[in-house]
């Protein structure tokens with residue numbers, strides 16, 4: 464890269480405590496992880512943060528309902544909690560919402576708000592309860608991340624900013640970016656918002672449904688904070704304390720206005736110039752027609768999806784292994800690699816803005832364009848290297864190269880440019896497109912060119928060098944896309 468490496472923070476995954484990890488969180492996890500690898504490949508210093516939703520009024524609601532059920536059916540409730548803590552939290556959260564919707568039960572809503580306010584003020588008993596809830600959810604999310612092979616630089620959820628908001632807000636008010644209304648609320652005044660990537664300024668985003676100016680509440684008249692307050696404190700922290708040059712927010716497209724409001728404040732306060740805080744927006748993942756247990760209140764859905772695609776991979780392996788030669792443990796390990804990679808690659812190969820379909824069959828097909836095709840190409844290259852031994856130093860290059868050989872060389876030379884371009888536009892699908900095309904070229908070469916049986920030693924050695932360089936490129940590109948490469952398949 465030119466110039467000094469940039470510190471790039473990737474804010475991704477970020478599920479909510481005491482709620483489901485949704486398909487949007489799954490996509491955020493997959494895309495964010497790839498962006499981290501991509502930034503690294505581009506010569507930058509990425510740092511991934513899981514901004515979990517572990518703070519906010521919903522904790523007032525949950526604690527309110529928790530206290531109510533403890534009072535009404537203590538023993539029984541405790542047994543339910545013991546049995547499945549997070550599912551129970553989710554249930555009581557839903558019950559609270561059902562009991563208070565359409566303005567029924569305003570007293571309960573007020574009481575819950577009061578609970579959150581006291582939680583924000585540090586009430587020891589409430590903090591302890593909250594901490595317990597948070598721990599349960601983190602324990603639930605952990606194994607799913609492990610299955611996907613995801614590790615975060617930090618888990619700094621919304622609660623991390625509780626002690627940083629007051630100062631941040633006061634500073635923004637003092638500098639005229641936020642205003643204090645008559646009722647005491649602190650707001651971001653209605654204004655046109657600019658999309659950092661396109662530079663397009665939209666003057667309709669901060670209008671209400673009647674088309675009138677709509678201020679965004681940053682601190683409620685009661686002093687209570689909101690989601691955006693915590694993001695404001697976080698963006699300042701990332702600029703000033705973490706020294707980030709850029710920050711990428713991997714969040715579904717529904718939160719566009721939230722992001723643009725945040726970026727406008729960050730720009731006006733000098734934290735990040737416009738374009739250095741970016742919304743990495745993405746479309747929906749559809750699993751329609753499936754019966755998901757998570758819809759019925761199971762908290763972790765990632766497991767369900769992974770189970771299905773790994774199962775598809777295993778079926779495919781069994782159907783090809785007609786002689787039953789592959790031992791059980793090996794088959795299961797292979798199915799895990801093939802299935803997980805198929806899930807991830809099916810996402811990353813498509814432009815992230817698109818809505819995509821969950822497709823477990825991606826783990827079964829060898830067709831060009833899928834992850835199995837890439838994995839298969841890699842095993843071919845590995846076998847050649849295994850049989851041919853280490854390539855010698857490349858002292859001579861044959862005078863005449865085949866078209867495939869020339870193509871492989873020029874595509875290898877193009878790889879760094881593809882990385883730069885993909886990193887600049889935060890588009891893992893550009894790496895996926897490149898890798899697929901590269902594998903086609905490699906397969907054509909493999910099919911048409913004698914490698915170990917080449918006519919001359921010089922040709923043999925040259926081609927062996929080419930194979931090992933190609934294998935390196937396949938491995939590097941696969942790593943960016945989270946495609947695991949089995950030794951054999």
Ligand code: ARG
Pocket residue numbers: 474476477478479514515516694712713714
């Ligand atoms: N917890 C949020 C949600 O589930 C996503 C948080 C994204 N990150 C952020 N800095 N706002 O919708």
